[in-house]
Amino acid sequence: MKRFLCVCFVLFIALIPALVFAGGQAEVTTKTAETSVEKPLTYWTVGGDFYKAEKIAINSFNKKNPDSPVIYNPIPAGSSSEMIIQTAIATGTAPTITANLEVFFANFLAENDALVALDTLPGFDELIKSRSSEGFMDSIKAADGHIYVLPQTWKPALFIYDKKLLNQAGFDTPPVTYSEFNEFASKVIGMGDYIAIDFDPTAAWWKVGYYWHTFYMAAKGNVQELSKDGLDTKSEVSVAFVEFANNAFKNGYASVNKDKYKFKEFANVGCMACAGSHEIKKVKNMRPDAEVVAAVPPVPDFIGTNAGSWVDASVKGLAIIKNSGSVEKAWEYIKWRFSNPEFDLNQLEETGELPMRADLLKNSMFRDYLDDNPGLDEYIKFVPRSHCVMSSDKYDIYNAVKKALWEPIAYQKKDVRTALIDAEKAVQAVLAK
Amino acid sequence: MKSKSIQVNLIGKIVIFLLLLWSFINIYPYLYLMTGSLKQDRDFYTSIFNFKVLTFDSYEKMFALEELHFIRALFNSLFVAGAVTLATLFFSAITGYAISKLDFKGKSFIANFIIFQWIFTGTGVGFIVVFKLMVSLDMLNSYFALIVPFLMSAWGVFLFSQYFKTIPMALIESARIEGCSEFGIIFRIMIPMSKSVAAILGVFTFMQRWNDLLWSILVIRKPHMMTLNLTIANFVLGGGGGDKPGLIFAATVILTLPLLILFIIYRKQFITGISIGGGIKL
Amino acid sequence: MVLENTINGLKEKYGKYLKNVAVTGGGKGKGVKKITLIAWGIILPYILWNIVFWIYPNVVSIPIAFFETSLISAKAVFVGLDNFLDFFKREEFRMIMYNMFRFGIIYIPLSLIISMVLALMLNSVKNVALKSFLVISYFLPNLTAGVAYSVIFQKLFSPHSFITKTISSITGTDIGWFTDANIVLIPMAIMIVWKSSGYYALLLLANISSIPDSYHEAAVIDGAGPFTRFWKITLPMINPTFVIVVIFAVTTFFAIFAEPLMLTGGGGPMLASYTFRMETFHQIYDRMAIGYGAAVSLVAGVMSYALVLLIKKIVGKEV
Numbered sequence A: 001m002k003r004f005l006c007v008c009f010v011l012f013i014a015l016i017p018a019l020v021f022a023g024g025q026a027e028v029t030t031k032t033a034e035t036s037v038e039k040p041l042t043y044w045t046v047g048g049d050f051y052k053a054e055k056i057a058i059n060s061f062n063k064k065n066p067d068s069p070v071i072y073n074p075i076p077a078g079s080s081s082e083m084i085i086q087t088a089i090a091t092g093t094a095p096t097i098t099a100n101l102e103v104f105f106a107n108f109l110a111e112n113d114a115l116v117a118l119d120t121l122p123g124f125d126e127l128i129k130s131r132s133s134e135g136f137m138d139s140i141k142a143a144d145g146h147i148y149v150l151p152q153t154w155k156p157a158l159f160i161y162d163k164k165l166l167n168q169a170g171f172d173t174p175p176v177t178y179s180e181f182n183e184f185a186s187k188v189i190g191m192g193d194y195i196a197i198d199f200d201p202t203a204a205w206w207k208v209g210y211y212w213h214t215f216y217m218a219a220k221g222n223v224q225e226l227s228k229d230g231l232d233t234k235s236e237v238s239v240a241f242v243e244f245a246n247n248a249f250k251n252g253y254a255s256v257n258k259d260k261y262k263f264k265e266f267a268n269v270g271c272m273a274c275a276g277s278h279e280i281k282k283v284k285n286m287r288p289d290a291e292v293v294a295a296v297p298p299v300p301d302f303i304g305t306n307a308g309s310w311v312d313a314s315v316k317g318l319a320i321i322k323n324s325g326s327v328e329k330a331w332e333y334i335k336w337r338f339s340n341p342e343f344d345l346n347q348l349e350e351t352g353e354l355p356m357r358a359d360l361l362k363n364s365m366f367r368d369y370l371d372d373n374p375g376l377d378e379y380i381k382f383v384p385r386s387h388c389v390m391s392s393d394k395y396d397i398y399n400a401v402k403k404a405l406w407e408p409i410a411y412q413k414k415d416v417r418t419a420l421i422d423a424e425k426a427v428q429a430v431l432a433k
Numbered sequence B: 001m002k003s004k005s006i007q008v009n010l011i012g013k014i015v016i017f018l019l020l021l022w023s024f025i026n027i028y029p030y031l032y033l034m035t036g037s038l039k040q041d042r043d044f045y046t047s048i049f050n051f052k053v054l055t056f057d058s059y060e061k062m063f064a065l066e067e068l069h070f071i072r073a074l075f076n077s078l079f080v081a082g083a084v085t086l087a088t089l090f091f092s093a094i095t096g097y098a099i100s101k102l103d104f105k106g107k108s109f110i111a112n113f114i115i116f117q118w119i120f121t122g123t124g125v126g127f128i129v130v131f132k133l134m135v136s137l138d139m140l141n142s143y144f145a146l147i148v149p150f151l152m153s154a155w156g157v158f159l160f161s162q163y164f165k166t167i168p169m170a171l172i173e174s175a176r177i178e179g180c181s182e183f184g185i186i187f188r189i190m191i192p193m194s195k196s197v198a199a200i201l202g203v204f205t206f207m208q209r210w211n212d213l214l215w216s217i218l219v220i221r222k223p224h225m226m227t228l229n230l231t232i233a234n235f236v237l238g239g240g241g242g243d244k245p246g247l248i249f250a251a252t253v254i255l256t257l258p259l260l261i262l263f264i265i266y267r268k269q270f271i272t273g274i275s276i277g278g279g280i281k282l
Numbered sequence C: 001m002v003l004e005n006t007i008n009g010l011k012e013k014y015g016k017y018l019k020n021v022a023v024t025g026g027g028k029g030k031g032v033k034k035i036t037l038i039a040w041g042i043i044l045p046y047i048l049w050n051i052v053f054w055i056y057p058n059v060v061s062i063p064i065a066f067f068e069t070s071l072i073s074a075k076a077v078f079v080g081l082d083n084f085l086d087f088f089k090r091e092e093f094r095m096i097m098y099n100m101f102r103f104g105i106i107y108i109p110l111s112l113i114i115s116m117v118l119a120l121m122l123n124s125v126k127n128v129a130l131k132s133f134l135v136i137s138y139f140l141p142n143l144t145a146g147v148a149y150s151v152i153f154q155k156l157f158s159p160h161s162f163i164t165k166t167i168s169s170i171t172g173t174d175i176g177w178f179t180d181a182n183i184v185l186i187p188m189a190i191m192i193v194w195k196s197s198g199y200y201a202l203l204l205l206a207n208i209s210s211i212p213d214s215y216h217e218a219a220v221i222d223g224a225g226p227f228t229r230f231w232k233i234t235l236p237m238i239n240p241t242f243v244i245v246v247i248f249a250v251t252t253f254f255a256i257f258a259e260p261l262m263l264t265g266g267g268g269p270m271l272a273s274y275t276f277r278m279e280t281f282h283q284i285y286d287r288m289a290i291g292y293g294a295a296v297s298l299v300a301g302v303m304s305y306a307l308v309l310l311i312k313k314i315v316g317k318e319v
Helices: A002-038 A049-064 A082-089 A103-111 A124-129 A163-168 A180-192 A205-220 A234-253 A278-286 A326-340 A340-352 A364-372 A375-385 A394-410 A414-431 B001-039 B057-064 B070-101 B107-119 B126-136 B143-150 B154-165 B168-175 B182-191 B195-212 B214-219 B226-236 B247-263 B265-273 C002-025 C032-064 C081-090 C091-125 C128-143 C146-156 C163-172 C186-209 C212-221 C226-237 C241-257 C260-265 C277-287 C289-318
Strands: A041-043 A069-075 A097-102 A150-154 A158-162 A194-195 A269-275 A292-295 A316-320 C068-069 C076-078
Touching: A002 C277, A041 A049, A041 B226, A041 C002, A049 A069, A049 A124, A082 A097, A082 A103, A082 A194, A082 C277, A097 A103, A097 A269, A097 A326, A097 B126, A103 A278, A103 A394, A124 A326, A124 C260, A150 A326, A150 A340, A158 A163, A158 A278, A158 A375, A163 A180, A163 A269, A163 C226, A180 A194, A180 A269, A180 C091, A194 A316, A205 A269, A205 A394, A234 A394, A234 A414, A234 C068, A269 A326, A269 C128, A278 A292, A292 A375, A316 A326, A316 B107, A326 A340, A340 A364, A340 C212, A364 B154, A364 C128, A375 C260, A394 A414, B001 B143, B001 B247, B001 C091, B001 C128, B057 B070, B057 B247, B070 B107, B070 B143, B070 B154, B070 B195, B070 B226, B107 B154, B126 B143, B126 C032, B126 C277, B126 C289, B143 B214, B154 C076, B168 B182, B195 B247, B195 B265, B214 B226, B214 C277, B226 B247, B226 C146, B226 C260, B247 B265, B247 C146, B265 C032, B265 C128, B265 C186, C032 C068, C068 C289, C081 C091, C081 C289, C091 C186, C091 C241, C146 C186, C146 C260, C186 C226, C186 C241, C186 C260, C212 C226, C226 C241, C241 C260, C260 C277
Parallel strands: A041 A069, A041 A097, A194 A269
Antiparallel strands: A097 A316, A150 A316, A158 A269, A158 A292, C068 C076
8 A cells, every 4th residue: 555655656746747848848839730720819808897898798709609719818917018018929928919008009019010900901991980080090090001909998087076075175166277276275185184186106107197198288288298309398388287296295285195095995185186087986986975076187377277178098999919819800809899889888887988989978878877977978078189199109208207207206306497307308318219 | 039039030921921922913914914804895994803894705706806817826826836846855855865875976076066056046147047948938827937947956955865864774775685676765765754854845845936926927927827926916016906905815815824724734844944944045 | 046145154054964965875785887877867857957947047147147138039239248337327226225225224133133032032931832832923924925915014004004093193294104215115124024033033043042051050150141141152152043144134135026016016116115126027027138137136146145255254253
């Protein structure tokens, strides 16, 4: 008996490395085999609530096509999904379809020949007809004139105010100018352990970009702060925005203690700066009794009124990655998914993110949900008046701005002038590379 | 004389109080973890003695949350740590036997090399090249990448060879005369006699693989291949932690529990292990 | 992984085995040739594995630091010292050095004092059951994964936790442990003290308890007080272990990774919790710059090795 056990033990242990090697081998051989035949269709969705929504769509697609099902996973989290996707493409572990691609980044990948041009695929024009207002598709074209992303969501960025605090501070409607906002802020912090605005002192690059872009467009209309010459740090609108942020941190309207003041959880923040529509849903989850109002960010006093302002909207969507599986099948799935409006409604209900559709306000399908969630109307109004940043240096530029300007301002280590000069230098250094 | 003994007594009591205080400090975060995992997200910040609000909600949510691949992650962790442990034990035992009980050419070189390797285990630089190797072998997101770079342990070989040396040669000679092969000797005589060493090496190897983050975050990018440790890190980093503290705590309880159980069973080996250099690798 | 340097200390302790391993005889019952064949057969997997996963990576990793090479391309451009020079010029490097200093000032004395006091006190406990309970509880934190205790301490030190609220009400200011650049290293140091002090204490205890009682008794007869006995007897007797513990404590900073990743978004605010590991990770994971990453970790390795030598010279001298 003992001898038998010993033999079993040895065999088991000897098997493990063998299995591991064999497993590795098997993976390699199947991979090489698949490149000649066919890779399974893999799809990276956005994680969290989005995953729940997409699951429904994918499962019903798989039911119809049991032979070639879509294998789906959420995008692995990391410092940013862009980096993850880039690494995945570089290391050959990318999925066939990936969601959550911002247009600027997709165009950057397209320059490196990593994506499939969608407008060359059959039926593209019909598919997008229902999905976007005219002219929009032109604005997301890459330098070579092709479209690489199928927009899935609109993310206009607005301010979400706590209605109770707004009224207590003596405001019926959200403040319009910086000085009005400051008045609101000083009243809010006067009421006790509150802050007025949840500026994130350690904001990631994309959030810094969100702030800057949204404030900038609110004041200037449909003009981008990022161009080929870099970031506009010199115009009076930019200076006014940085001064506004500096003022907020200096006077305690915003706090660096970001774990303490959380709009979503603790009812001690006046407003959420530059938040997407999905935040409304999250607030409701954590604080069911909270009432919120969405509004455009305030504008500098010399602009005066924000009528006709524009806001930032990062358009995110799906792209097909080259050499990672069958393009036809991927396209078939995408067409199927986006020609069925019920999945868009499903997405809206699960995530609170606006599906990219031209008929959001008109289509009766969405009416019920919008009536239940009054904040969302405001977002939809801004859909035609929002725009996203296209510069492919966005990642590097805003990373530089975060280090040179945003964090020093938040922690009050630099004054506005030096911060702006440093930011300009850092951006130029990025462009020089 | 009497007052002095009272004084000594008092000092003794203070010492014990301080020692118990520190052990309370050591245990408190675990209590916090347990109670936190039994609370709903909304009650999360209430006192840890607030027993009325305890539920198993977070655990249910955790298993229900499909994107977490929780069961799979648990299996991955167990499989990877278990396989590495068994393989390390096996290879350490046979190599330790060879260099301690067999006389062969080149032995002193090998023995010296093992000591040298033990001193410079994982130079903190080498792993970058191993990572690159994994990428060029197309081995990202595989068990291969998680297991094979950790198959051997110089410390393990060293431990076994030290222990085997205390086993008298006569035992081996007599076994050979009876016709037992070298592997037979290893598995029927040497290993059964060195269970304590095997346990020490086993528990430390298991602990290191179970707790590893840096390596697995580098080589694993697909959710269903992630180890439990990485899954939780990934979920927190992806922003999931913000409004789901209860769920994170529940997952962390599961992350901590296997080691805790292992520790309770093998506590003696853990304690002995650290005095002979355990836990030094990595 | 940087802790490997600390094993130098252990090498001294166990160095005597080295010779023993080399001279142990055996295998006289069979032909020498056959035994040699069997022996090499047995250690062959070990050797093969070592060539691929240990010798090759460690040898290659030094020259690779002088190349600009990416994870994806096979191409490598020789850039000389550029990787190093660029790293030294960046603010990240300055902040890492500054953090190392700040972290060390809190962590090293705190962990050494706590572990030494614990070890001495533990040694005086006579009750076996109590002692084993204490020893077990001191080992507990060392079990926990970096991710697990980061998650726990994030909530323990959150602004809405009991601890923070108490301290805030005493000092009268709001404390954001992980968002204030000036104090962010304090909770991190406390966490790592929590994790490692018990472990250090047990290492020391193993050695302290091996000091024969007769030494202390003789000193008591000579009229030596407890402090004199500590300085003149205990400390010299446990010096080899003490050196190892000091080396552990000093090189801890080089291995910090999970804590900033989990708690401060990868080394924030304003790089106030940035570490070598974080920078290496950033280079090879986010930027895929293998050469640069190797350069960074080489700098860290050399630095930690220099520190180890320095400690041995200062602390080890007393033996």
